[in-house]
Amino acid sequence: MIDTHAHLGPDAEKVIARAAAAGVARIVEVATTIEGARETLARADRHDGVYACLGIHPHEAAGEHDLDELRELLEHPRAVAVGETGLDYFRDYAPYDAQQLLFDDQLAIASTSGKPVVIHTRAADEDTRARLVAHDGSIILHCFSSLPLLDAALEHGWYVSFAGNVTYKNAYDLRTAARRVPADRLLAETDSPYLAPQPVRGQVNEPAFVVHTLAALAQARDADLDELVRQVDANAAEVFGL
Numbered sequence: 001m002i003d004t005h006a007h008l009g010p011d012a013e014k015v016i017a018r019a020a021a022a023g024v025a026r027i028v029e030v031a032t033t034i035e036g037a038r039e040t041l042a043r044a045d046r047h048d049g050v051y052a053c054l055g056i057h058p059h060e061a062a063g064e065h066d067l068d069e070l071r072e073l074l075e076h077p078r079a080v081a082v083g084e085t086g087l088d089y090f091r092d093y094a095p096y097d098a099q100q101l102l103f104d105d106q107l108a109i110a111s112t113s114g115k116p117v118v119i120h121t122r123a124a125d126e127d128t129r130a131r132l133v134a135h136d137g138s139i140i141l142h143c144f145s146s147l148p149l150l151d152a153a154l155e156h157g158w159y160v161s162f163a164g165n166v167t168y169k170n171a172y173d174l175r176t177a178a179r180r181v182p183a184d185r186l187l188a189e190t191d192s193p194y195l196a197p198q199p200v201r202g203q204v205n206e207p208a209f210v211v212h213t214l215a216a217l218a219q220a221r222d223a224d225l226d227e228l229v230r231q232v233d234a235n236a237a238e239v240f241g242l
């Protein structure tokens with residue numbers, strides 16, 4: 001199994017070991033700042049099963065960013081994607097214009113590098129859609145929850161990654177969305193430490209728990225769990241070039 005989107009904190013080494021013990025042999029660790037990107041890349045370099053996704057989160061968009069360093073870090077062979085980047089008009093932690101500029105810059109970096117881009121979008125459907133349809137490269141909608149973007153995702157072949165919230169009791173709309181995603185565009189993630197899946201809700205989330213998200217996806221799609229796990233592994237290998 002693979003967790004295609006996790007944030008690993010100070011307990012990273014233990015969390016990676018527990019994931020491996022649970023059969024989650026691969027993790028894509030996602031940085032949200034340049035400083036975090038250095039740490040994430042170093043960890044990916046130390047662990048065979050850990051890969052780095054490097055970028056600046058829209059919450060961190062305000063202020064100056066050393067995009068040259070980001071470009072440089074992305075040249076490392078363990079860096080498999082750009083992100084997470086995008087727009088968040090819900091939390092409103094950074095001015096919209098700063099978020100948009102940084103999103104545009106990171107989309108350009110992804111295009112040039114030939115790496116997929118991992119998208120965080122919240123309450124910004126139209127501005128996100130307009131940029132993504134113009135983007136030249138692979139796109140992953142992480143922690144999918146923006147239902148109005150599903151049609152564009154299906155039309156343009158974007159990957160759709162579901163997180164622990166698809167397991168929640170009242171998440172009927174997300175499970176309906178999960179049924180509509182073609183098998184070869186489906187991904188699963190924890191977005192840990194946030195959004196622990198239903199069976200472990202209330203705990204700090206970690207990559208070992210991606211199994212619950214995979215199980216919910218299999219159930220929603222009326223698919224065999226082993227088959228779905230193989231498919232998601234293959235999809236991740238394809239898009240991230242693992």
Ligand SMILES: [Zn+2]
Nearest residue numbers: 005030084191
């Ligand atoms: Zn994230």
